[in-house]
Amino acid sequence: MTDLVTVAVWNIEADGGRNGEHRDLALDVLREFEPDIFLQQEAKFSRDRGSERLHATEKRLGLRGFLSAPNPYADADIATAVYLRPSLFDVVEARPRAKPWWLHPCHVVARLGSCPVPLNLISFHMCCFDANQRLMEASWLAMHAQPGMVTLAAGDTNSYPRNPERLVLPTWDTVTDRAHMVHRTYLDADGHRRSDTRPDAALTDAGYLDLARYAADHLNQPEALNATAGQQKPDQGGPQRIDRLYGAGGLASALHSVEVVDNDETREATDHSLLILRFYLVRLERTLTPHLAAAHTAETLR
Template identity: 50%
Template sequence: MTDMITVAVWNLGTAGAADAGRADAALDMLASYEPDVFLQQDDPRPGAYAAQRKDRTESRLGMHGFLAAPNPTADTSIAASMYLRPDVFSQSRAVYPTKPWQLHPCQVRVRMDDCPLPLNLLSLTMCDFDADLRMHEAAWLTTQAHPGMVTLAAGSTNSYTSSLTEREAHPAWEEITDPAFRTQRTFVTFDGRRCSDVRPDLLLKNAGYQDLAQRVAGHSRRGAALNPTAGYNKPLHGGPQRTDRVYGVGGIEDAVGDVEVICGEALDVSDHALLLVRLNRRALKQVLTRPRTPAR
């Protein structure tokens, strides 16, 4: 047993849906980092393939999986999934939220040893085409941030960080030649200006969430935690951006030791980087042992 708990966050998309070799390469890469939690986004569910993929992932990683059901009203058969190492966490309750999500997230509340408080884990993808719907999805996440709740929510936000130090890396929207993408990833202010959609990030932070990569970068000055996670092969969309993010609330931010962005080999099997969040085991247990703060 190590002093750190590793949370892997990866939007694998359709990797392996048509190419088993890519799926095996992704699992081999994940296994090399020995994650205790794997939060997967955009997991395809065509028929029996979902169960086969789940079985293969569980077997290769030595983890227990949970699959959210695809949204029957969406024009796609993908959803989020989650895998947990059973000797680290015991399941408390699996939840599969639906409204207002375009792509259903996967939520599992787990217990760690004899800690009295549960850890609330969410794997998610925010809507990629509707900025207003993303706001509704972010608003739903605030229901997981009430006093006494310890939550880690991670995945593809399809939006941008509100951090002033990162805004200069946002796409120059007047130069984007894909008008559909420009419309999907921006909002228009009251005075008619088109701006990067940072509103989900702002809303989450107003509710108490912290961007764990920003916390690591600020406390340890490891700026690599803020490296881009997606958009590497999409020149019409303004270049690579940090749209895959990990948020924490309820004290879990105090347990974060590092956030690492793995590109290189990860981009050989997906168009998203792999995120590794390392939590100090002792600090996390302390967070989950704190007296529950009653809601006011």
């Protein structure tokens, strides 16, 4: 729909496979939603052979793609990616980011049409094995929620929401994958294992809004809080909402909907659900145009 801007966020396991065995299916699924922005995690092979896989994705989806900075450590060179519709967005800057990340985020700054305020788009994949590393990564993301910045940061947090939700957090004493238990918890001051909710706390304290939570609380969309991973991993505590979408700078005011796509096709393509966000184009333009945003706020407060 031309009056909506559609964003897809998806962790595609191993970039669809070393030989691309699941890649075509993933792209077929994505094409059905016609995303204007696609934030991908685990773009593991998209740098290979002259970025062949990235360019194939650009062609299939009609988008322009960018990859995160290369990682000199071969065992952790798993890229993230941002794709944009060039008829909607002009790229101001594609910023290579490395420290303090274990897996480098992809950060693209773009302008929507003639809107004066740029939109920060960050595709991230937090560390899977170290809670303290994740907290440091969340603190880096917090820099992009400063006043005057409009940011959409989304990806795999490998951690949990701070506030209680319908999905109960794992009972770690009963989780049989003990390595996973260590990876997804931290030791408190008394030496007890706690579910790692600290990245979410850091981001929301910094001013980000969890857009799925916003959709559930303010747009009557409780299904926005559905699980995004773990559906087929009972040994790791079962389904959880670890893939999350954070907006800053008034982005939530433009939100139309959040959809968690979990079906046979998405499960065949990868081990994470596909997240689809839709924003009202007019409201997004207003958010990225300061005097219009201020007038809208004043009207709302009357």
